[in-house]
Amino acid sequence: MPANGRHPSAQAVTINENPYLVDCGEGTQMQLMQYKVKTARIDHIFISHLHGDHYLGLLPLIDSYVLTNRTKPLHIFGPQLLQEVVEAHHKVSTQRFQLPFKLLFYATNPHHTGVIFENNDVCVSTLPMKHGLECTGFLFRQKQVLRNMITEKIQQYQIPYTAIPAIKKGADFITMQGSVIPNSELTYLPTAGSYAYCSDTAYNEALVPHITKVDVLYHESTYLSDLQELAAERGHATAIDAARIAHAAGAGRLYLGHFSSRYKKLDKYLHEAQPFFAQTYLATEGLVIDVVPEKHVK
Numbered sequence: 036m037p038a039n040g041r042h043p044s045a046q047a048v049t050i051n052e053n054p055y056l057v058d059c060g061e062g063t064q065m066q067l068m069q070y071k072v073k074t075a076r077i078d079h080i081f082i083s084h085l086h087g088d089h090y091l092g093l094l095p096l097i098d099s100y101v102l103t104n105r106t107k108p109l110h111i112f113g114p115q116l117l118q119e120v121v122e123a124h125h126k127v128s129t130q131r132f133q134l135p136f137k138l139l140f141y142a143t144n145p146h147h148t149g150v151i152f153e154n155n156d157v158c159v160s161t162l163p164m165k166h167g168l169e170c171t172g173f174l175f176r177q178k179q180v181l182r183n184m185i186t187e188k189i190q191q192y193q194i195p196y197t198a199i200p201a202i203k204k205g206a207d208f209i210t211m212q213g214s215v216i217p218n219s220e221l222t223y224l225p226t227a228g229s230y231a232y233c234s235d236t237a238y239n240e241a242l243v244p245h246i247t248k249v250d251v252l253y254h255e256s257t258y259l260s261d262l263q264e265l266a267a268e269r270g271h272a273t274a275i276d277a278a279r280i281a282h283a284a285g286a287g288r289l290y291l292g293h294f295s296s297r298y299k300k301l302d303k304y305l306h307e308a309q310p311f312f313a314q315t316y317l318a319t320e321g322l323v324i325d326v327v328p329e330k331h332v333k
């Protein structure tokens with residue numbers, strides 16, 4: 036339930052300036068607008084499973100693409116039945132079947148996890164989740180890395196924002212006075228990052244070998260330890276479960292999410308998880324994180 040100011044699951048994973056949408060719960064479009072994620076740039080959507088809190092925002096998002104005359108293809112990765120749901124909606128709402136853009140579906144299979152998508156920037160694999168319904172998580176491994184600007188240099192050389200995309204691709208900068216500032220002075224090469232999205236799942240040790248040494252792990256923690264039994268019964272995890280998985284995998288950082296509406300305050304999640312995994316944080320609405328922290332800068 037949307038409660039306590041919290042929203043159902045949806046995350047944008049931005050790689051080389053392209054957003055990949057992971058899950059699309061009710062109200063996702065409004066959240067994308069509020070947090071200034073460019074929906075028109077989304078070409079790939081990954082849906083973990085068909086519980087409403089993970090996909091009910093997808094139909095209106097596709098409707099908006101129709102209304103804004105989208106022409107480029109949209110690639111959707113998710114459970115087989117998702118295609119039927121989307122196509123049935125489109126059929127009854129427009130009385131026709133032809134969309135103005137191509138909608139391409141790729142069925143996930145929780146029993147055979149592995150690479151499901153790859154391009155020059157990223158390789159995405161499915162991860163096995165242990166949930167009542169067929170469910171997969173997603174692991175993003177960045178491939179090609181753009182150089183990052185050293186922020187102080189923008190001011191120092193008064194670099195206009197229009198020049199930044201080219202500099203990130205390796206160009207030098209020429210000042211108003213004609214001096215050439217070499218790219219190596221303006222940028223650094225960050226390490227390629229990895230990000231694992233694990234929602235929804237009960238505690239599942241079988242997940243660990245798939246996410247070993249991941250930079251950032253997002254792991255659901257619906258409940259606190261007072262409801263450990265209920266968590267296991269309902270195919271969900273507690274904060275301690277998530278922290279134990281992060282520890283076993285040697286993850287860089289852990290972000291907890293998918294909090295039960297019964298808990299108004301979230302600080303207890305950190306109190307329970309941090310003794311098991313110190314680098315634990317809360318994935319709250321609108322949070323933006325860099326998957327590769329500054330300390331990894333070469």
Ligand SMILES: [Zn+2]
Pocket residue numbers: 084086166235
């Ligand atoms: Zn679920």
Ligand SMILES: [Zn+2]
Pocket residue numbers: 086088089235293
């Ligand atoms: Zn859920």
